[in-house]
Amino acid sequence: MQTRFRNIITRNLTAEKWNFVLAIVCTLIIAGADLLRPWPLKLIIDNILLGKRLPHWLRTFETFFSADKTWATVAVASLLIALSAIKGFSVYAQTSITSRIGYRIAHALRGELFSHLQRLSLAFHKRARAGELLTKVTSDTNSVRDAFSEFALTLVTEALTLVGMVVIMLAMNLTLSLVVLATFPVLAVISVYRFRRIRDSARKVRKAEGNLASRVSETLHAIATVKAFGRERYETERFESESSETLNESIRTARLEAASSRAADIVNAIGTFAVLVFGSLQALRGRVTPGSLLIFVSYMSSLYVPIRTLAKLSAKLSRAYVCAGRISDTLGIEPEREDAPGAVEATSLRGNISFRQVSFAYGAGQPVLRNISFDIPAGQKIALLGRSGAGKSTVISLLLRLYEAQHGDILIDRINVKDYRRESLRQQIGIVMQDIVMFGATIKENIAYGKIEATPDEIVRAAEAANAHEFISKLEDGYDTVIGERGGTLSGGQRQRIAIARAFVRNAPILVLDEPMTGLDVESEEAVRDALQRLMRSKTCLLITHDLASAAAADRVLILEHGRIVEQGKPLELIETGARYRHLWDTHLTRSRTLAVPVQ
Numbered sequence: 001m002q003t004r005f006r007n008i009i010t011r012n013l014t015a016e017k018w019n020f021v022l023a024i025v026c027t028l029i030i031a032g033a034d035l036l037r038p039w040p041l042k043l044i045i046d047n048i049l050l051g052k053r054l055p056h057w058l059r060t061f062e063t064f065f066s067a068d069k070t071w072a073t074v075a076v077a078s079l080l081i082a083l084s085a086i087k088g089f090s091v092y093a094q095t096s097i098t099s100r101i102g103y104r105i106a107h108a109l110r111g112e113l114f115s116h117l118q119r120l121s122l123a124f125h126k127r128a129r130a131g132e133l134l135t136k137v138t139s140d141t142n143s144v145r146d147a148f149s150e151f152a153l154t155l156v157t158e159a160l161t162l163v164g165m166v167v168i169m170l171a172m173n174l175t176l177s178l179v180v181l182a183t184f185p186v187l188a189v190i191s192v193y194r195f196r197r198i199r200d201s202a203r204k205v206r207k208a209e210g211n212l213a214s215r216v217s218e219t220l221h222a223i224a225t226v227k228a229f230g231r232e233r234y235e236t237e238r239f240e241s242e243s244s245e246t247l248n249e250s251i252r253t254a255r256l257e258a259a260s261s262r263a264a265d266i267v268n269a270i271g272t273f274a275v276l277v278f279g280s281l282q283a284l285r286g287r288v289t290p291g292s293l294l295i296f297v298s299y300m301s302s303l304y305v306p307i308r309t310l311a312k313l314s315a316k317l318s319r320a321y322v323c324a325g326r327i328s329d330t331l332g333i334e335p336e337r338e339d340a341p342g343a344v345e346a347t348s349l350r351g352n353i354s355f356r357q358v359s360f361a362y363g364a365g366q367p368v369l370r371n372i373s374f375d376i377p378a379g380q381k382i383a384l385l386g387r388s389g390a391g392k393s394t395v396i397s398l399l400l401r402l403y404e405a406q407h408g409d410i411l412i413d414r415i416n417v418k419d420y421r422r423e424s425l426r427q428q429i430g431i432v433m434q435d436i437v438m439f440g441a442t443i444k445e446n447i448a449y450g451k452i453e454a455t456p457d458e459i460v461r462a463a464e465a466a467n468a469h470e471f472i473s474k475l476e477d478g479y480d481t482v483i484g485e486r487g488g489t490l491s492g493g494q495r496q497r498i499a500i501a502r503a504f505v506r507n508a509p510i511l512v513l514d515e516p517m518t519g520l521d522v523e524s525e526e527a528v529r530d531a532l533q534r535l536m537r538s539k540t541c542l543l544i545t546h547d548l549a550s551a552a553a554a555d556r557v558l559i560l561e562h563g564r565i566v567e568q569g570k571p572l573e574l575i576e577t578g579a580r581y582r583h584l585w586d587t588h589l590t591r592s593r594t595l596a597v598p599v600q
Contacts, residue, residue, distance in 0.1 A: 046291030351540030493524025
């Protein structure tokens with residue numbers, strides 16, 4: 001297992017060490033109660049019914065046993081109730097303690113795994129499947145929890161009981177013990193073989209379940225597209241195909257587990273037969289007492305209970321082992337590079353931005369940005385134009401340090417962004433993206449996502465500035481209205497205005513706008529444009545857009561092609577001197593005139 005996973009387990013077990021010690025004590029009591037359970041029967045048969053002398057360690061009770069056999073029988077039989085009560089209380093205490101430890105370990109693992117996933121690079125999340133990660137955070141941590149709360153001390157209890165029975169049988173009768181022990185090597189070979197096969201099968205099941213979860217997550221997130229294309233039956237067939245893989249592998253695992261139990265039952269039958277035959281013959285010859293034979297037969301029957309339990313536990317533990325390995329592998333992935341030693345807090349930035357000979361490529365692919373350089377003085381608005389794939393969104397990602405520039409430097413207020421603490425840097429940048437992300441929470445909480453500590457008055461003022469207060473107030477619960485996941489209960493314009501309110505409430509000196517007008521109707525566009533004008537006031541703004549009207553209002557325009565800046569300057573100057581910008585502007589004017597012509 002990876003060191004990090006091991007440390008989490010060790011840390012939590014150390015915190016619960018005294019509870020763990022108490023659970024071990026309970027385990028010893030349970031094992032002792034199981035070992036003592038047949039002895040009252042031996043005392044009744046041998047020493048009360050047959051009148052044989054008590055063992056030397058019970059000679060002080062000999063008068064009581066011989067004086068009144070009725071009361072002696074009741075007293076000895078009552079030991080069965082006492083042992084059951086002691087065992088029952090110990091089982092309750094053990095289960096409560098181990099369950100608490102298991103749940104706390106699962107809680108710690110989930111928290112650490114969720115936190116770690118957020119620290120992993122954006123490149124990792126673009127490759128990973130959300131459903132697979134969800135399975136690791138939920139199902140896999142539950143399996144590890146069960147390994148501690150249900151399996152760990154159960155395994156110890158059964159193992160101690162098994163060892164204790166073997167020791168006592170060896171002390172009572174070596175011949176019969178050897179008959180029993182002769183079956184152990186066969187059972188051990190079968191158990192090890194089954195464990196390996198179940199472990200491999202469990203690994204395949206967990207992978208199939210992760211793929212299935214990814215399929216469900218992907219389909220439900222794209223449900224509007226699925227319905228629009230009439231692909232419900234197609235998606236159902238794909239789901240059933242992947243689900244059948246999980247089903248087949250799960251059935252195979254269940255068959256392997258059943259085979260393990262069946263093997264234990266067969267060994268139990270063979271061992272019981274041998275003990276009854278050889279034990280009865282020895283009893284007839286007077287080598288063992290009937291009570292001793294009864295204890296031996298009782299142990300023989302009980303002996304295979306822990307063996308069967310251990311066989312079943314091996315199957316469950318193999319699944320837990322696979323899940324622990326998956327969690328450990330994920331925790332072992334290196335997160336985004338931590339802040340540089342001596343990184344400074346980004347506070348009260350003015351907003352001067354400089355890109356100097358910056359280059360970047362995703363993975364081993366072709367460079368997306370090639371030695372680009374530009375400056376944005378504090379308070380200026382820069383429009384970034386270019387075709388899809390030209391590198392516009394990559395510029396924003398590098399500014400936010402979602403990725404690190406591979407060559408060149410990015411400076412804010414003359415300090416390299418790598419020398420700022422990453423979280424504090426992002427706090428100084430407001431964002432309004434094309435793909436607005438809404439959470440399944442209240443509108444108030446969605447706006448406050450830009451500033452968690454925002455007061456109700458700040459939230460309302462931000463909504464008013466974003467032209468969102470009016471439609472929010474008309475909702476049944478106003479700002480306390482819970483919107484659907486991903487904002488599905490709001491229109492595109494409403495989502496966009498809430499996103500602008502989120503940027504307003506942050507009040508950051510630097511603003512990033514990525515196609516904020518895309519997909520809006522005329523009325524919504526007017527409201528959003530008005531809100532954006534207020535939002536951009538006195539801020540350093542980087543605007544990615546295809547809207548030439550928005551670009552014309554910027555202080556400067558940068559045009560990207562194939563990762564290079566091919567033209568830059570003031571909008572009016574570029575109309576005169578820039579061939580590419582002039583072409584875009586002429587195309588914009590032609591389209592505007594065409595749309596203005598009334599339909600006959």
